Amino acid sequence: MELRHVRAGVILGSLVALAVVGCATSKPAAMGSGDPVADRQRLMKNNGANWAEIQNKVKAGNAEGVAVNAEALALHAQRITLLFPEGSLTDKSKAKPEIWQKWPEFQAAAKNLENRAGTLRDQAVAKDAAAVTATVATFGRDACGTCHTPFRVPPPQQQPAAPRS
Numbered sequence: 182m183e184l185r186h187v188r189a190g191v192i193l194g195s196l197v198a199l200a201v202v203g204c205a206t207s208k209p210a211a212m213g214s215g216d217p218v219a220d221r222q223r224l225m226k227n228n229g230a231n232w233a234e235i236q237n238k239v240k241a242g243n244a245e246g247v248a249v250n251a252e253a254l255a256l257h258a259q260r261i262t263l264l265f266p267e268g269s270l271t272d273k274s275k276a277k278p279e280i281w282q283k284w285p286e287f288q289a290a291a292k293n294l295e296n297r298a299g300t301l302r303d304q305a306v307a308k309d310a311a312a313v314t315a316t317v318a319t320f321g322r323d324a325c326g327t328c329h330t331p332f333r334v335p336p337p338q339q340q341p342a343a344p345r346s
């Protein structure tokens with residue numbers, strides 16, 4: 182009797198331990214539609230829209246107003262690498278295979294966007310219009326183009342809101 186209880190306890194304990202380990206090591210459930218190409222193109226479209234809005238606001242003399250858009254770019258940047266799982270290159274995608282051959286550089290390009298967008302946000306929050314204008318002047322090339330040039334097949338026709346790269 183006693184022994185059976187002990188055994189049951191041991192088994193239960195092991196199951197609990199397994200469950201705990203399982204939770205700790207399993208990856209969090211993937212977010213999004215399950216189609217990484219559609220998800221990343223959606224994210225990038227929103228990057229394009231935010232970037233267009235940033236430029237329009239600066240032209241209109243509203244440098245402070247770009248903070249919300251810069252923050253959106255910084256948050257999106259944190260998700261970029263998650264949306265490029267290995268083997269997700271389909272005929273609908275404009276991603277280059279170099280992404281997976283030079284993964285650390287791709288990661289660095291995403292981090293670079295996160296950092297630059299964070300800088301732009303901070304400048305806008307500080308109401309430093311001169312700094313915002315200076316950052317925006319090179320942002321398309323330095324924050325977006327540095328990734329598009331090596332890692333994206335250039336679009337065939339003019340793309341609205343896409344940065345020059």
Ligand code: HEC
Pocket residue numbers: 218221222223225226228229230232254261273274275276277287290291294324325326328329332333340342343344
């Ligand atoms: C770390 C790399 C990286 C950075 C940084 C990056 N992009 Fe992209 N972008 C890509 C790749 C790769 C694609 C192609 C994705 C695909 O088709 O699978 C893309 C696609 C796009 C597209 C086309 C989306 C569509 O409709 O298919 C737009 C617009 C775009 N990016 C805008 C931007 C803007 C604006 C920025 C900067 C604020 C930016 N991207 C920063 C890698 C990047």
